[in-house]
Amino acid sequence: MAGGSKLAGAERHVQGFAHWGWPDWMRLVVGAVEVTSAVLLLIPRTAFFGAGTLVVVMAGATYTHLFHADGGMAASPLVLLGLAALVAYARRPEALRLSGTSTATREV
Numbered sequence: 001m002a003g004g005s006k007l008a009g010a011e012r013h014v015q016g017f018a019h020w021g022w023p024d025w026m027r028l029v030v031g032a033v034e035v036t037s038a039v040l041l042l043i044p045r046t047a048f049f050g051a052g053t054l055v056v057v058m059a060g061a062t063y064t065h066l067f068h069a070d071g072g073m074a075a076s077p078l079v080l081l082g083l084a085a086l087v088a089y090a091r092r093p094e095a096l097r098l099s100g101t102s103t104a105t106r107e108v
Helices: 002-008 011-019 024-042 044-067 075-090 092-098
Strands: none
Touching: 002 011, 002 024, 011 024, 024 044, 044 075, 075 092
């Protein structure tokens, strides 16, 4: 939902990115990456990649809230960063299988 509202130009996101000193095109890029990552999370074979991308986005959001804002809102992206990292870790075996690792060598 956050990615969609960034793409839609919700005033709080437009003002937030301007306040933090980021260009408006970055809001659109972040929104598109968030929406794409959400879609990737819904597909089991691509969930690792969606979660990994969200880890990067949430790391940037945490940095922004810590060093470009007052720091008071850094907890939310930090929690989302942790959750995305957990999903990426949980989905890692699926991603390894996609990259060519044989399933015959793994125990079931």
